[in-house]
Amino acid sequence: MNAIPDWPQQQLRGHPIEGRRYRCREFFEREWEGMWTRVWLLLGRESEIPNPGDWQREDVGPESILMVRQQDGGVKAFYNVCQHRGNRLVHEEKGSVRRFVCKYHSWAFLPDGELNFAPDADDFPQGDPCGRLRLESLPCEAFAGFIWVNMDPNCGSLQDYLGPVWHDWSRYGLETWKRYVALTTTVPCNWKVVLDNFNESYHVPTVHRIVGDPAERRRMHSGVDTDRRNTRFDLSDEGHNRMIMPGGYAGASLNEDGSVGEPLSSILHEWELDAADFKDRPEATREALQEAKRRLGPARGYRHYEKMADEQFTDAFHYTLFPNFAVSLWADGFHFLRARPHPTDPEQCIFDNWWYASQPEGETTPVRTTAGIVERDHECEHETFKLGERSMGRTIDQDLAIFPSQQLGFRSRGYKRAYLAGQESRVGRFHELIDDYIEGRR
Ligand code: FES
Ligand SMILES: [Fe+2]
Incomplete structure (x- = not known):
């Protein structure tokens, strides 16, 4: 049973997503007046x-x-x-x-x-x-x-704007979480290039390819099942998107002999489970982990576990909040990705990559972030740098390598419009919403 309910189904209009949306100054200005100043x-x-x-x-x-x-x-x-x-x-x-x-x-x-x-x-x-x-x-x-602002003096409440996201996130106690990574850079692409990317996982097997066993190629080593057939895709009435991938599966990290591999075996060990017990039934690790975290978490200082649903202990919850904020939310990690428009140039954007972690009482183990392992007492300074001057973590670097290349393609008269897969429907929805704002339907 899912304690986290599905969001309502949405009808997409399927209108064309053309290259000019990413480079044309006039569109950039209409987007600013019609959308950015009203969200x-x-x-x-x-x-x-x-x-x-x-x-x-x-x-x-x-x-x-x-x-x-x-x-x-x-x-x-x-x-x-x-x-x-x-x-x-x-x-x-x-x-x-x-x-x-x-x-x-x-x-x-x-x-x-x-x-x-x-x-x-x-x-x-x-x-x-x-x-x-x-x-x-x-x-x-x-x-x-977080502090949220709206340039529309007549806007509705933030809670109404966030809709079901408000309820999902309220379970984590995020206001007490601390920041461990804060990196900002300017990227030579329109801000929507970044959001398009975080609105689909179709690129994952290509851009974040795992070299080696072909059977592993569709899956990542994070213990998350990235197969679209096992993924929940949700679009909210308010315009936000959610993607939930089941996690804690040994299938994502099985050794050649069928035993549970890393990092899942270490995670099991941390929660007093023995990887060897799951050799012939790796699919059972998800439920076992959920049960162990539910039982042991609060006494270990993980107070927020008391409010969380079972899926939230193991699964990958990815959100894109309209218009410009993408989040991967784990039981103890909040991966914050944001793209802001450049002040004047539609072909550039400001990209932020931050990581927050929960603060269980008495916990001293370092924090595992996308940009590496960070000591828990480390005070994180915000770093702004030129693209390529330092890494943002392997996965984000891989995404960043594509963005400027796609922007170049958008300048070509040889590119007419996007041809979207079903699993890219969040991209379509995102663009429809921008147009709804520009054309006064929202
Ligand atoms: S004091 Fe601010 S512009 Fe004159
Ligand atoms: Fe990616």
Whole structure:
């Protein structure tokens, strides 16, 4: 039985996805006005700004947003722009202030947005601007420890926007999870190239190919069954996608003699199970792991296990949140992937690859992330670098190698439109939704 219910079926229109969507400036601008300025965007992290006056800046396309901790403990979001003559207020990533002071004429804004000082305040024919002008604010909410903003002043609630994702994620206690990897780079491709990729697993056997035994080629060594026939694909009414692959199967990592291989045998051992017991019935490891985690987890400090469904202990839950956020959610790991549009160029995007891990009380073992193993007490700094200067982890590097190449193809008059497989229906749905926003249907 699935404790995690299916999402409703969706009808796709199947309209053409042409190359111009990825390179044409006019489409880029329509997308900005019609879609980006009307959706909830995941931008900040509450733990980055614990004290009143702490702030964090994140940019999306041409906009720059400040998220600021208030005296009452809440968070407010403002456009990062001075209300005098439009200078960008801050250029750093984060900080702490008593007032934001503009570097042009020294106007100073309090953390709640109010203008509190302007030189020669008596020299304004329209009246003293102090107490009268404020930083322009925008709707802002917190969920799962993240700060989300919406540029539409009349937007609905974040919970309504997230729909069933809200319920799935509420079980993990994500607000307490800590960040262990935070890597950002600029990629020479449109932002949708990245999201298309995370909206399908059809590329997995090719791009993330495992060299060796042909029988292994359709599967990955992570203990996850990537066969589309065993995968659940879901599209939500709100426009988000979910893909669930069964995990904990020894079939994904059997040794030649039929015994359970790595990493599954180590994982079984961690949960007091003996891999040898599953030699002739590898398919039983999934349920055995679920049972062991349910029984042993909470006492070992894994308090969030109390709320989780059995599948969430073993299976791979991949989400793409409309429009630009892809997440792989494991029982103790949150792999965060995001693509933001470039301020001016449709053929570039900003790509983030972050990893968060749960914080069981007393747990000291290092955290296994996609970008390597990290000591648990390691304070992660955000690193921005040029593409290719360092690795983002093998799997992501493999995806990144394709993106610029596909963007080049989108410039060709020899490419008419995408021809999608059934397992790529999330790609189709993603593009239909963008058009729904642009054309005013949402
Ligand atoms: S533009 Fe900011 S003080 Fe003048
Ligand atoms: Fe991939």
